[in-house]
Amino acid sequence: MSEKSADNSMGPLIDKAKADKAEICWDRLDEQSPQCGFGKLGICCRICAMGPCRIDPFGEEADCGVCGATADTIAARNFARMIAGGAAAHSDHGRAVAELFIAAAQGKAPGYEIKDEQKLLQVAMDFGIPVENRTIRDIALDIGKTALSQFGQQEGELLFVKKAPLKRQAVWKENGVTPRGIDREIVEVMHRTHMGVDQDHRNVLLQGTRCALADGWGGSMIGTELQDILFGAPVPVIGKVNLGVLKEDEVNIIIHGHEPLLSEMIVNVAQDKEMLEYAKTKGAKGINLAGICCTANELLMRRGIPIAGNFLQQELAIVTGAVEAMVVDVQCLMQSLPIVAQCYHTQIITTSPKAKIPGAIHIEFSERDAPGSAKEIVRRAIDNFPRRKGKPNIPKEQMDLIAGFSHETINYLLGGKFRGSYRPLNENIINGRIRGVAGVVGCNNPKVPHDELHVAMVKELIKNDVLVLQTGCAAIACAKAGLLLPEAAKQYAGSGLAEVCEAVGIPPVIHMGSCVDNSRILIAAAAMVKEGGLGDDISDLPVAGAAPEWMSEKAISIGHYFVASGVFTVFGVTWPTLGSQALTKTLFEEYEQTFRGKWAFEPDPVKAAKMMIEHIDKKRKALGIDKARERVLFDMQKRRELGS
Amino acid sequence: MEEKKEILGETYEPGKPTEPYNWRKKIKGRDEMLRYLAASERYWYSKEWFGSEKRKNPA
Numbered sequence: 001m002s003e004k005s006a007d008n009s010m011g012p013l014i015d016k017a018k019a020d021k022a023e024i025c026w027d028r029l030d031e032q033s034p035q036c037g038f039g040k041l042g043i044c045c046r047i048c049a050m051g052p053c054r055i056d057p058f059g060e061e062a063d064c065g066v067c068g069a070t071a072d073t074i075a076a077r078n079f080a081r082m083i084a085g086g087a088a089a090h091s092d093h094g095r096a097v098a099e100l101f102i103a104a105a106q107g108k109a110p111g112y113e114i115k116d117e118q119k120l121l122q123v124a125m126d127f128g129i130p131v132e133n134r135t136i137r138d139i140a141l142d143i144g145k146t147a148l149s150q151f152g153q154q155e156g157e158l159l160f161v162k163k164a165p166l167k168r169q170a171v172w173k174e175n176g177v178t179p180r181g182i183d184r185e186i187v188e189v190m191h192r193t194h195m196g197v198d199q200d201h202r203n204v205l206l207q208g209t210r211c212a213l214a215d216g217w218g219g220s221m222i223g224t225e226l227q228d229i230l231f232g233a234p235v236p237v238i239g240k241v242n243l244g245v246l247k248e249d250e251v252n253i254i255i256h257g258h259e260p261l262l263s264e265m266i267v268n269v270a271q272d273k274e275m276l277e278y279a280k281t282k283g284a285k286g287i288n289l290a291g292i293c294c295t296a297n298e299l300l301m302r303r304g305i306p307i308a309g310n311f312l313q314q315e316l317a318i319v320t321g322a323v324e325a326m327v328v329d330v331q332c333l334m335q336s337l338p339i340v341a342q343c344y345h346t347q348i349i350t351t352s353p354k355a356k357i358p359g360a361i362h363i364e365f366s367e368r369d370a371p372g373s374a375k376e377i378v379r380r381a382i383d384n385f386p387r388r389k390g391k392p393n394i395p396k397e398q399m400d401l402i403a404g405f406s407h408e409t410i411n412y413l414l415g416g417k418f419r420g421s422y423r424p425l426n427e428n429i430i431n432g433r434i435r436g437v438a439g440v441v442g443c444n445n446p447k448v449p450h451d452e453l454h455v456a457m458v459k460e461l462i463k464n465d466v467l468v469l470q471t472g473c474a475a476i477a478c479a480k481a482g483l484l485l486p487e488a489a490k491q492y493a494g495s496g497l498a499e500v501c502e503a504v505g506i507p508p509v510i511h512m513g514s515c516v517d518n519s520r521i522l523i524a525a526a527a528m529v530k531e532g533g534l535g536d537d538i539s540d541l542p543v544a545g546a547a548p549e550w551m552s553e554k555a556i557s558i559g560h561y562f563v564a565s566g567v568f569t570v571f572g573v574t575w576p577t578l579g580s581q582a583l584t585k586t587l588f589e590e591y592e593q594t595f596r597g598k599w600a601f602e603p604d605p606v607k608a609a610k611m612m613i614e615h616i617d618k619k620r621k622a623l624g625i626d627k628a629r630e631r632v633l634f635d636m637q638k639r640r641e642l643g644s
Numbered sequence: 645m646e647e648k649k650e651i652l653g654e655t656y657e658p659g660k661p662t663e664p665y666n667w668r669k670k671i672k673g674r675d676e677m678l679r680y681l682a683a684s685e686r687y688w689y690s691k692e693w694f695g696s697e698k699r700k701n702p703a
């Protein structure tokens with residue numbers, strides 16, 4: 001196993017990249033080292049031309065910038081801007097979905113249709129849109145327009161805020177952070193963090209909080225819900241994961257990024273008989289689609305398309321020499337892709353007008369002719385098949401997984417057709433078979449061994465009877481390790497969790513989708529509260545969140561909306577506010593008083609898991625259900641003794 | 645005396661599925677969908693249920 005990754009497919013490919021003189025992210029990290037200490041601590045500022053300024057963390061030199069900004073202000077501004085960047089990314093994705101949604105409802109987006117009427121009705125009710133005696137198209141048009149209006153709304157509250165528990169809504173009101181409009185909150189962060197505006201770190205952070213909530217309960221949720229209506233709410237599906245899903249004798253097309261709008265169409269086109277025949281004329285036996293990052297998660301959840309890998313596998317997928325085309329949309333795309341591709345035959349194809357990369361081919365996605373763009377892309381990939389440079393080097397590693405656990409599916413699986421319900425989950429938490437629930441999400445980061453932290457953390461959690469919900473690259477990491485299979489319960493989970501998983505037929509680690517689908521975790525948490533028996537607010541639940549290998553601004557926005565929703569959330573790798581004691585104290589301590597959720601930083605994944613379990617136990621005690629767990633464990637031990 | 649506990653049994657069909665388990669197809673027609681939402685997604689779409697927010701004596 002390589003020291004750079006817990007995934008056995010990676011080591012030989014990293015060596016191959018070196019031999020092929022393809023520079024990859026670990027090489028670039030070496031070239032960047034040592035990285036700027038001020039930047040790491042969050043106390044460098046370059047937002048005006050009097051700077052750049054930096055604060056001496058040891059208190060021996062400058063303690064403020066030229067304008068007088070302190071470490072607290074600078075770190076708070078930087079942190080809030082990270083939230084704004086993340087919220088903007090998720091929300092602009094949501095906006096793109098809303099725009100396509102409207103075009104589909106108007107019949108102006110050939111190839112797209114409303115696939116999930118039930119979800120359409122659900123969202124219509126969320127938005128207060130009448131459904132009686134109305135056509136699907138009319139309802140869809142109103143939903144699309146209402147969703148789009150949420151971005152530019154200036155006053156009032158975002159509509160999805162109503163889905164949160166009442167007590168949570170009250171906490172937001174008390175603290176003045178209920179989001180008004182998605183774009184407004186992002187713009188206000190940018191204004192307040194401009195030179196010479198908001199210079200009270202707590203006040204800056206409050207706006208950061210409102211912005212993060214506009215992401216989780218706004219832009220991200222719109223993305224998830226409207227995609228579900230367009231492409232179908234996910235249902236349980238079996239899939240495959242890791243680079244071993246690439247096929248030597250087929251045209252391999254990798255779809256990478258975050259928005260599934262065009263890639264849904266590529267899936268259709270790749271199954272087209274005419275295209276398959278065309279591939280055969282070029283010597284290929286078929287067309288094989290596989291995903292990377294969250295576009296992969298979206299297509300896996302809804303179509304069962306295999307996943308080639310997560311964030312840190314994007315360059316190495318090319319290094320296999322087996323990829324004819326890598327089609328990218330937005331977010332988490334390394335600019336190095338076309339440079340790595342020069343060593344092989346892979347064509348990098350950008351498709352979004354928002355995300356072009358020098359050296360890539362650009363085939364723009366237009367909703368007016370998505371099937372046309374998709375055909376052009378697939379054809380190009382087929383044409384590229386004969387240009388392979390020698391025999392490809394496809395790792396053998398691949399793993400089965402079960403995905404497709406939307407909130408709707410979990411509710412159905414637990415309760416059944418006549419009365420879907422979170423009751424069995426709550427009951428098993430109350431009786432102690434399940435100790436609590438953890439969301440383990442986020443990215444990869446080359447500063448830490450790839451996947452290792454995700455897998456170690458999740459194994460520790462399930463061993464201790466904590467049910468794990470996952471999204472994003474974290475889910476892909478654990479899927480590769482075989483944790484997203486029902487069999488994993490017997491092998492890795494504690495006896496209480498294993499018993500429940502076996503009874504319901506679910507894995508101990510539940511794949512809920514892409515990064516925008518963290519909104520599904522918010523809804524699941526709200527459902528647990530509303531079902532009853534576990535308190536009145538998300539902050540009462542025995543739950544915790546984590547992103548042990550995070551790297552992006554989106555992760556900070558996600559983490560912050562979980563904290564602001566009442567969840568204890570621990571991040572690994574590095575923490576971007578450590579240069580300000582006051583701000584770090586606000587995030588790590590004071591937020592527990594105001595928002596009843598707080599941040600923590602712990603780079604060791606097992607220690608971090610223990611902190612989460614400790615928090616879960618604290619919540620169990622507060623709910624008065626700590627004794628039930630002791631009893632259930634005692635019963636299990638007795639049963640095992642009887643059985644032996 | 646020790647509390648009686650329900651012992652869970654298997655509630656799913658054995659074997660590895662090859663097709664997606666599309667339970668949503670079982671709910672057909674708008675009326676049935678609306679009924680399903682009112683019953684199963686009652687947390688948001690029905691007034692007739694009792695959960696943490698509908699107790700007689702809210703905490």
Ligand code: SF4
Pocket residue numbers: 045046047048049050051052053064065066067068069074195196
């Ligand atoms: S805003 Fe202040 S701290 Fe930042 S670069 Fe300008 S002078 Fe320096």
